[in-house]
Amino acid sequence: MATELKSLNEECGVFGVWNDDQAAQRTYFGLHSLQHRGQEGAGIVVKTDEDRLIGHKGLGLLADVFDRPESIDELQGRSAIGHVRYGTAGSRGIENIQPLLFHYLKEDVALAHNGNLTNAVSMREKLEADGAIFQSNSDTEVLMHLIQRQPQAQFVDRLKASLRQIKGGFAYLILTKDALYAALDPNGFRPLVVGQLESGSYIVASETCALDVVGAKFVRDVQPGELIQIDDSGYHVMQYTTETQLAICSMEYIYFARPDSDIYGVNVHMARQEMGRQVALENPIDADIVVGVPNSSLSAASGVAQQLGVPDEMGLIKNQYSSRTFIQPTQELREQGVKMKLSAVRAVVAGKKVALVDDSIVRGTTSQYIVRMLKAAGAKEVHLLIASPPLKYPCFYGIDIEHTRELMAANYTVEEMRDQIGADSLHFLSLPGLIKAIGLKQDAPNEGLCVAYFSGDYPTALYDYEAGFEAPKTADDHVLAASANQPTTI
CATH class of the missing domain: 3.40.50.2020 (Rossmann fold)
Known part of the structure; x- marks a missing residue:
């Protein structure tokens, strides 16, 4: 069934906080300010004092998913990540609502993603051939399977190696018992910012408007190819690749972002x-x-x-x-x-x-x-x-x-x-x-903007799309008989 487009839709908004006694509530307010980035589903995952990850998610607007006070009250913990979704890759099923939560023998991991991977289909085929079992048809899950297959002992090293294997546009938030990680693709297609509360707690969000809403001051934009680790000792900036060149999506400035947000120093x-x-x-x-x-x-x-x-x-x-x-x-x-x-x-x-x-x-x-x-x-x-x-x-x-x-x-x-x-x-x-x-005035093509929608000049190879793989399905290419209007605890 062909998709009939009436307006532009961007994929998602992400929000995360580390070491805050109001983690779930603050994540809710942060996501509310990012609701314009996705209205099909929402979810929040928190890290409990026992180092378990628990969450709540559902289809619909944030206020519909968390329509009962206990939905938030049950999410007790000092660190959290949240997500509002508009589905591009993957269907509208509840299994694709994020954050995705994975329970492993040694630890739990939660993952939230804004963007679209251009090699997701080929990577998924390889992973399934190696025995991976996917719980969703979202491209987001590819990263987690890659992480689990890396030989390095430390999670952060496995994450870096995995980030180097995926292509396209992505802004990831990853929550473990030890840290909150934020990663941006080598071209910085999607915006991602770091802020700090007066208490010293750190925030990561898709837009600066979310920082303003929760009372955090702006610290920095996440730069292309960066991996930021936030833990009890503070925040640490790493570069998982040096092959970077800013190409922020120009539609963020034209249409997607809220007018009160700043992206790479430019007010929308x-x-x-x-x-x-x-x-x-x-x-x-x-x-x-x-x-x-x-x-x-x-x-x-x-x-x-x-x-x-x-x-x-x-x-x-x-x-x-x-x-x-x-x-x-x-x-x-x-x-x-x-x-x-x-x-x-x-x-x-x-x-x-x-x-x-x-x-x-x-x-x-x-x-x-x-x-x-x-x-x-x-x-x-x-x-x-x-x-x-x-x-x-x-x-x-x-x-x-x-x-x-x-x-x-x-x-x-x-x-x-x-x-x-x-x-x-x-x-x-x-x-x-x-x-x-x-007026970004960056030392990069088109002053650091991606303008491929207007010029046809794509800043990266398109991988699966060029190789003849079937493109990821848009939401309306799927018909799911779901009991999906009901929020589901994860």
């Missing part, structure tokens, strides 16, 4: 605002007002308004209480889903030439509906400005775009897209404009 809101200024500078259209598509495009809209010198108006209202719009079988139902989420403010847009700002175009269905909605509300003209370049190429590092057939810009010219969407004009931010707007 400020970057989006500059993207808006840049697209307006490159395309100085005639407009009366600027309207941003809530919520991820509001920062870019403010930049467009500043550059054009016209008011930034609230011409679209988002229903903050609408449920997620899942894939619908008909165009009519898809449009109804958009209508549940957005409505136009007639008093604002009627009779106006509207500069409509959005962060990206994937399939174009939402853009088409919004333009039609604004015109039905009386907008004189609607000029659509996209604060990123045309999205033309698949992503293999943790975003659920595997096929160009899902991408409008890969199949139509800009003029054909404009015609289908129904806008009076359509303008995209240029690739140089995007790189300039984010």
Whole structure:
């Protein structure tokens, strides 16, 4: 069954804490601030005073998984890792909800992962041929089987050796009785940061917004190819490989990350605002007002308004209480889903030439509906400005775009897209404009950004995808008869 994509979805968010008397509760609050990174499932694992690992996980939003006070209260321990999931590799089954927990003869190990491995299928085939038995169909589990097969005596040495064997985009948190480990892939595709509480306890999280929520101060970004070990003596930075080059996912700045997060020293809101200024500078259209598509495009809209010198108006209202719009079988139902989420403010847009700002175009269905909605509300003209370049190429590092057939810009010219969407004009931010707007200024290609979705220039080999292996299944390629709506204690 082919996946029908309506919007971009990123894989996961991770959070961990070491030596904190409120470990489970703090992990819950940290994950809540990362809920935008995944809404399909959540889980928390804690290390008890007896050095056992216990956890709770389930399908749905974090508040649904931990809907009973005892769900958190039962997780007694001073160290924890947690995870919110959007599934790209693997299905929506409960067995794929993380952290994954492994009970071995000598110790327990828990594992949480954000990203996508590009050699997961071939590695799994080799591991199964050697006798490995997988409890999930998520690519996350590959690392744990590799660790168990390394000859080194120390866990950290086995972990380093295993990290050198996996490819793709990954940010791992691993919890044992002795330490919390954080590892980032050699290109740093996914963000990962370290913070510290006033008590001295250390935090690791996908974004700095999670540090702010739990009252931790920012210590450092985890760098490409780093393995960080946090234990009772503090935190220790190791390099498991020296073959590194920063290529942080540009979609983190465009769409995924929260506006109040900083990634490698660049504030996400400020970057989006500059993207808006840049697209307006490159395309100085005639407009009366600027309207941003809530919520991820509001920062870019403010930049467009500043550059054009016209008011930034609230011409679209988002229903903050609408449920997620899942894939619908008909165009009519898809449009109804958009209508549940957005409505136009007639008093604002009627009779106006509207500069409509959005962060990206994937399939174009939402853009088409919004333009039609604004015109039905009386907008004189609607000029659509996209604060990123045309999205033309698949992503293999943790975003659920595997096929160009899902991408409008890969199949139509800009003029054909404009015609289908129904806008009076359509303008995209240029690739140089995007790189300039984010302004990482790293000594690396594209100033340290991965822009493969726009250019087709992938910063790594694609391994299984190039070798003809079947790509990891997206969530909607699986039909699981699960009793899965019920949280499961692990």
